Amino acid sequence: MSNKSLFQKKAEKIAFNENHRKTIRFNMGKYYAAVNAGKARYNNLEATRTRTANIKRHTLENLAQYLQEFEETFTRNGGEVLWARTADDAVQFISRILQEHNVKSVVKSKSMTTEEIELNHELEKIGIESVETDLGEYIVQLAGEKPYHIVTPAMHKSKRDVAELFHNHFNFPLDSTAEEMTALAREKLREKYLAAGAGITGANFVIANKGAICVTENEGNAIMSTAFPPIHIAIAGIEKVIPSMQDLAVFWAHLAQHGTGQAISSYSSMFSAAKKEGESDGPKKMYVILLDNGRTNLYKNKTFNVALSCIRCGACLNACPIYKNIGGYTYNTTYQGPIGTVITPHLKNFADYVHLSSACSLCGACSSVCPQRIPLHELILENRKLAVQEKLSPEIERIGMKGFEFITAKGSRMDSVNGTVKNTAIALFAKNAWGKKRAMPRFATLSFRKLYKKNT
Numbered sequence: 001m002s003n004k005s006l007f008q009k010k011a012e013k014i015a016f017n018e019n020h021r022k023t024i025r026f027n028m029g030k031y032y033a034a035v036n037a038g039k040a041r042y043n044n045l046e047a048t049r050t051r052t053a054n055i056k057r058h059t060l061e062n063l064a065q066y067l068q069e070f071e072e073t074f075t076r077n078g079g080e081v082l083w084a085r086t087a088d089d090a091v092q093f094i095s096r097i098l099q100e101h102n103v104k105s106v107v108k109s110k111s112m113t114t115e116e117i118e119l120n121h122e123l124e125k126i127g128i129e130s131v132e133t134d135l136g137e138y139i140v141q142l143a144g145e146k147p148y149h150i151v152t153p154a155m156h157k158s159k160r161d162v163a164e165l166f167h168n169h170f171n172f173p174l175d176s177t178a179e180e181m182t183a184l185a186r187e188k189l190r191e192k193y194l195a196a197g198a199g200i201t202g203a204n205f206v207i208a209n210k211g212a213i214c215v216t217e218n219e220g221n222a223i224m225s226t227a228f229p230p231i232h233i234a235i236a237g238i239e240k241v242i243p244s245m246q247d248l249a250v251f252w253a254h255l256a257q258h259g260t261g262q263a264i265s266s267y268s269s270m271f272s273a274a275k276k277e278g279e280s281d282g283p284k285k286m287y288v289i290l291l292d293n294g295r296t297n298l299y300k301n302k303t304f305n306v307a308l309s310c311i312r313c314g315a316c317l318n319a320c321p322i323y324k325n326i327g328g329y330t331y332n333t334t335y336q337g338p339i340g341t342v343i344t345p346h347l348k349n350f351a352d353y354v355h356l357s358s359a360c361s362l363c364g365a366c367s368s369v370c371p372q373r374i375p376l377h378e379l380i381l382e383n384r385k386l387a388v389q390e391k392l393s394p395e396i397e398r399i400g401m402k403g404f405e406f407i408t409a410k411g412s413r414m415d416s417v418n419g420t421v422k423n424t425a426i427a428l429f430a431k432n433a434w435g436k437k438r439a440m441p442r443f444a445t446l447s448f449r450k451l452y453k454k455n456t
């Protein structure tokens with residue numbers, strides 16, 4: 001089945017799932033409350049949006065320079081930078097490092113970049129256990145699922161769902177409280193931290209002038225994943241670089257505000273190298289893998305490269321009426337919602353993912369909340385335009401649209417038949433055009449123009 005057919009099938013089903021809708025509404029409700037309260041902390045949130053958007057635009061204009069600067073500073077600090085053009089390159093680098101150090105298990109903090117390269121799955125293939133340590137990621141890993149949302153991976157799960165999961169895996173009481181379940185996960189994970197031969201993290205930001213990567217989180221699991229094991233591997237998309245520490249100061253709070261509504265995340269760490277001689281804590285060796293994996297395709301495109309300003313806050317997903325109805329899994333992509341819809345066709349095969357752009361009402365809610373001022377809905381429209389130019393829509397659809405264009409171009413053509421004929425045509429040729437569970441709107445017997453003529 002094609003990606004498009006699969007998407008339509010899944011969307012049709014999940015959009016009418018009351019339980020799913022209830023869980024998402026409940027969890028999103030908590031997000032909106034926190035974010036709205038958080039916005040009140042800012043004197044001028046718009047100025048911050050402009051500033052961070054400008055920092056990212058400037059960085060993108062000088063991307064090669066800042067990436068090279070990072071390589072120099074981080075190498076000077078004693079770390080090693082590896083450049084991965086593809087997901088396969090990144091997996092091979094990580095596998096090689098782990099095998100060289102005879103690592104049998106790793107602990108991982110939350111990282112969408114590692115999801116992008118399907119790292120857990122790839123490590124499993126070579127016999128290395130990879131354990132997610134962020135609670136939401138731990139839950140979806142236990143459930144054999146992927147993250148549902150780029151910030152809150154288990155957003156689709158209710159407390160009851162998690163209790164059932166823990167009951168099935170650990171025989172934990174079904175009536176456990178959230179605190180008890182968290183304590184159990186913490187206990188299970190502690191064993192993993194102690195046994196792991198390496199810790200793997202993503203990077204929210206990469207600081208060019210300091211040679212450091214920055215990780216922001218709320219559970220302390222990224223700190224634990226890097227403090228205990230002797231090896232630290234961080235993997236970051238090339239767009240994560242920012243010029244300096246001054247820039248980081250504004251981004252820390254900005255990301256927390258739009259991601260969770262916090263003034264700042266509970267734990268914000270910078271990792272600039274392995275431990276030095278005489279230091280007691282930290283890994284013996286640290287690597288940073290800079291991942292392209294299609295980003296240069298976006299970068300080269302003058303219309304779309306603004307999407308590389310994304311800081312993965314998830315705000316556009318939470319604002320999107322489509323995401324809220326069809327949920328994260330329907331997209332079948334690492335990055336879902338508006339940002340996923342924009343970038344995935346360019347990161348992967350355009351023809352395989354451009355159908356996502358049709359799942360958009362162009363309401364613009366995503367663009368209005370995006371802290372980086374990315375014009376998401378306009379880019380979605382651009383994707384549609386490219387699909388038309390490349391003739392990616394089915395022949396029947398193109399003929400249909402031509403016919404629609406011809407008929408609706410003139411009122412007299414629209415009025416050439418009455419409402420009964422139009423309704424019969426819809427019933428015969430386009431009955432399920434809006435899905436099987438939605439009725440098509442009905443034409444009035446007389447059009448407005450005819451009614452007007454008749455009554456005046």
Ligand code: SF4
Nearest residue numbers: 310311313314316370
């Ligand atoms: S596109 Fe904007 S709103 Fe969406 S995740 Fe990225 S930064 Fe956040």
